[in-house]
Amino acid sequence: MRTDVRKINEKTPHxxxxxxxxxxxxxxxxxxxxxxxxxxxxxxxxxxxxxxxLCTPVCPDSSIPVRDGKRLDFDMDHCKGxxxxxxxxxxxxxxxxxxxx
Amino acid sequence: xxxxxRMSGNEAVSYAIRQINxxxxxxxxxxxxxxxxxxxxxxxxxxxxxxxxxxxxSEHSSMSATIGAEAAGARSLTATSSAGLALMWEELxxxxxxxxxxVMALVNRTLSGPININCDHSDGMGARDTGWIQIxxxxxxxxxxxxxxxxxxxxxxxxxxxxxxxxxxxxxSHAVENMELLEDxxxxxxxxxxxxxxxxxxxxxxIAVGPYSVSNxxxxxxxxxxxxxxxxxxVILEVAEKFKEMAGREYGLFEEYRTEDAEYLMLxxxxxxxxxKDAVDHLRDAGKKVGVVKLRVFRxxxxxxxxxxxxxxxxxAIMDRCESYNGNGGPLGSEVTSALFRNKVMIETVNYIYGLxxxxxxxxxxxxxxxxxxxxxxxGKEIEQYQYIRLRK
Amino acid sequence: MKNGIEIRWHGxxxxxxxxxxxLLADVAFKTGQNVQGFPEYGPERMGAPITAFNRIxxxxxxxxxxxxxxxxxxxxxxTLLDSVDVxxxxxxxxxxxxxxxxxxxxxxxxxxxxxxxxxxxxxxKISMETLGKNFPNSPMLxxxxxxxxxxxxxxxxxxxxxxxxxxxxxxxxxxxxxxxALEKAFDVVEEALNKA
Numbered sequence: 001m002r003t004d005v006r007k008i009n010e011k012t013p014h015x016x017x018x019x020x021x022x023x024x025x026x027x028x029x030x031x032x033x034x035x036x037x038x039x040x041x042x043x044x045x046x047x048x049x050x051x052x053x054l055c056t057p058v059c060p061d062s063s064i065p066v067r068d069g070k071r072l073d074f075d076m077d078h079c080k081g082x083x084x085x086x087x088x089x090x091x092x093x094x095x096x097x098x099x100x101x
Numbered sequence: 102x103x104x105x106x107r108m109s110g111n112e113a114v115s116y117a118i119r120q121i122n123x124x125x126x127x128x129x130x131x132x133x134x135x136x137x138x139x140x141x142x143x144x145x146x147x148x149x150x151x152x153x154x155x156x157x158x159s160e161h162s163s164m165s166a167t168i169g170a171e172a173a174g175a176r177s178l179t180a181t182s183s184a185g186l187a188l189m190w191e192e193l194x195x196x197x198x199x200x201x202x203x204v205m206a207l208v209n210r211t212l213s214g215p216i217n218i219n220c221d222h223s224d225g226m227g228a229r230d231t232g233w234i235q236i237x238x239x240x241x242x243x244x245x246x247x248x249x250x251x252x253x254x255x256x257x258x259x260x261x262x263x264x265x266x267x268x269x270x271x272x273x274s275h276a277v278e279n280m281e282l283l284e285d286x287x288x289x290x291x292x293x294x295x296x297x298x299x300x301x302x303x304x305x306x307x308i309a310v311g312p313y314s315v316s317n318x319x320x321x322x323x324x325x326x327x328x329x330x331x332x333x334x335x336v337i338l339e340v341a342e343k344f345k346e347m348a349g350r351e352y353g354l355f356e357e358y359r360t361e362d363a364e365y366l367m368l369x370x371x372x373x374x375x376x377x378k379d380a381v382d383h384l385r386d387a388g389k390k391v392g393v394v395k396l397r398v399f400r401x402x403x404x405x406x407x408x409x410x411x412x413x414x415x416x417x418a419i420m421d422r423c424e425s426y427n428g429n430g431g432p433l434g435s436e437v438t439s440a441l442f443r444n445k446v447m448i449e450t451v452n453y454i455y456g457l458x459x460x461x462x463x464x465x466x467x468x469x470x471x472x473x474x475x476x477x478x479x480x481g482k483e484i485e486q487y488q489y490i491r492l493r494k
Numbered sequence: 495m496k497n498g499i500e501i502r503w504h505g506x507x508x509x510x511x512x513x514x515x516x517l518l519a520d521v522a523f524k525t526g527q528n529v530q531g532f533p534e535y536g537p538e539r540m541g542a543p544i545t546a547f548n549r550i551x552x553x554x555x556x557x558x559x560x561x562x563x564x565x566x567x568x569x570x571x572x573t574l575l576d577s578v579d580v581x582x583x584x585x586x587x588x589x590x591x592x593x594x595x596x597x598x599x600x601x602x603x604x605x606x607x608x609x610x611x612x613x614x615x616x617x618x619k620i621s622m623e624t625l626g627k628n629f630p631n632s633p634m635l636x637x638x639x640x641x642x643x644x645x646x647x648x649x650x651x652x653x654x655x656x657x658x659x660x661x662x663x664x665x666x667x668x669x670x671x672x673x674x675a676l677e678k679a680f681d682v683v684e685e686a687l688n689k690a
Contacts, residue, residue: 002298002299002306010317010318012321013321014320014321014322014324014325015325015328017318017321017322017325019200019261019325020198020199020200020201020261020310020311020322021311021312021314021318021322022199022200022299022308022309022310022312023308023309023312024299024306024307024308025307025308026307026309028309107519107520107523107529133535218535218536218537219535219536239556239558240556240558269558271532271533271535272532272558273558275532275533275535276530276531276532276558277516277519277520277523277529277530277531277532278529278530278555279523279528279529279554279555372558373558375556375557375558376556376557376558376559378556379495379556379557382496459535461559461560462558462559463559463560463562464557464559
């Protein structure tokens with residue numbers, strides 16, 4: 001029953017789909033490039049950033065990676081450009097630009 | 102050696118549950134199925150089984166918890182009736198679409214209103230299009246035997262669908278009758294251990310169950326479900342064959358009683374089939390060529406097989422213990438006539454609605470129906486094609 | 495069901511008519527017969543009229559309907575005689591067994607002209623004497639077995655003792671009283687049968 005779900009797509013005939021559309025892997029959303037949907041793009045200005053980390057928890061797509069207590073630049077493979085991060089940033093360190101930059 | 106016993110239908114099903122000793126049973130009480138969780142709880146409290154019983158706050162929760170437990174990898178079941186089944190509605194479809202082989206003991210009771218606690222099939226019939234397998238019992242013995250066959254059907258890899266084991270509320274659930282029980286070891290060996298291939302609590306082999314599916318996938322998934330239901334026919338028959346080898350009792354998709362040369366047949370489900378058989382014996386003694394087709398498996402619906410079984414008779418009375426408010430008959434009436442038409446079997450049919458909300462159905466009623474059919478065919482008497490039995494007029 | 499007998503019980507919710515019907519099914523089963531014992535269910539209300547049924551046969555029982563032409567009728571509460579047509583459909587070759595302190599000839603007027611045998615058993619008195627409480631169902635059960643002869647007295651007594659020993663395992667002091675109640679009721683019926 002276990003199949004490589006990555007090989008399943010919208011052209012797969014019914015008998016090759018998994019039973020009950022079960023997905024045999026964890027964290028498969030990572031391989032789904034939602035960044036492609038972006039119509040507005042956040043631009044990160046590290047020189048203005050105080051590393052207060054208010055932006056990270058509000059990101060609906062977990063697209064602000066944090067390492068050693070400091071945020072890094074955006075994960076543009078998954079950021080949908082909603083702009084919530086720019087809205088909460090007290091230091092204008094995130095600027096929204098029109099289009100998928 | 103068969104163990105001779107006398108038990109009510111609820112006792113019989115609870116006894117089967119004890120023997121199977123499933124992993125998880127979430128349940129919420131509702132008449133007339135309340136005794137099942139009650140008796141199972143007693144078995145657990147007495148240390149006679151180690152099923153995890155989950156008392157929940159509603160049937161919506163009991164079916165949700167049963168689905169969750171089954172998806173986690175536990176052999177699970179619940180029991181309910183009437184409004185309880187109605188409250189499970191959304192989850193019933195999910196259990197089937199997630200292809201979870203869980204089992205439900207349904208003790209048939211009418212769906213309100215008018216508010217009433219007695220038997221008819223409106224609860225089970227209401228759930229007829231939810232993707233579940235539905236097996237109906239004539240008596241306590243069959244409720245027990247069917248329950249023992251439920252998991253082997255549900256868990257077969259060609260099926261992986263939930264199974265509803267139905268019996269008539271009060272009429273069999275609360276009536277003490279003779280029956281034969283099987284030894285615990287025999288039942289355990291027959292049902293076997295549950296070893297799912299894929300389940301949620303399986304370290305290192307993650308899965309997601311019941312994901313959102315866009316239109317490009319959902320229709321294909323539904324077709325696959327339909328194929329599994331169609332496959333379940335042969336699995337039901339295979340399991341019945343194995344059961345016969347173990348227990349000596351024979352089961353099929355339906356039972357044909359004295360039908361060989363019958364001119365008039367009654368197609369009926371549940372406890373009233375026994376009453377109809379007594380009527381057939383009575384009429385056969387008087388030289389009438391009559392018989393009963395007792396439908397055991399309502400889902401999957403054995404359309405082709407039924408058409409084949411009915412094709413030689415002159416007329417068939419299709420008995421519905423449920424009104425479907427379509428203005429044209431009950432659910433069995435609609436499905437049987439459609440099966441006959443599609444298989445080009447052009448016999449006369451009359452659809453009778455009987456036994457709603459506990460209205461009795463007697464040997465005399467069944468004899469009257471057979472005589473109606475004969476009058477219609479022999480003397481050309483006009484018979485309403487869709488009518489109520491034992492209705493005050 | 496071609497052979498066998500059908501019994502209809504009339505009682506009031508809480509008096510144990512249903513329990514008596516189930517007990518009768520139990521003992522008849524233990525003597526190797528095919529049985530059915532079932533009540534007619536509705537909203538369960540203490541004191542409201544209830545009906546329960548038994549079928550006992552050497553054949554397998556398949557019919558699943560109430561009983562309209564019983565061989566025997568048992569009335570656990572005589573106050574029902576005014577409100578329920580207890581003899582409806584009762585076969586005249588059969589009998590009715592009534593819990594009352596009255597004699598059978600004094601109760602005839604309540605029986606809608608029933609032509610069969612009438613047995614009266616003062617189950618309240620028997621129960622008070624043997625158990626100190628009014629539990630009419632044990633004496634009525636014994637009377638029913640005595641009248642219907644569904645099993646021999648000694649077999650019935652043996653099975654009932656076993657059944658009570660199981661049921662009252664935690665209060666064995668009530669077993670003897672119950673057994674006496676059964677024996678007394680049996681005596682009453684046998685005496686009436688001998689007279690007839």
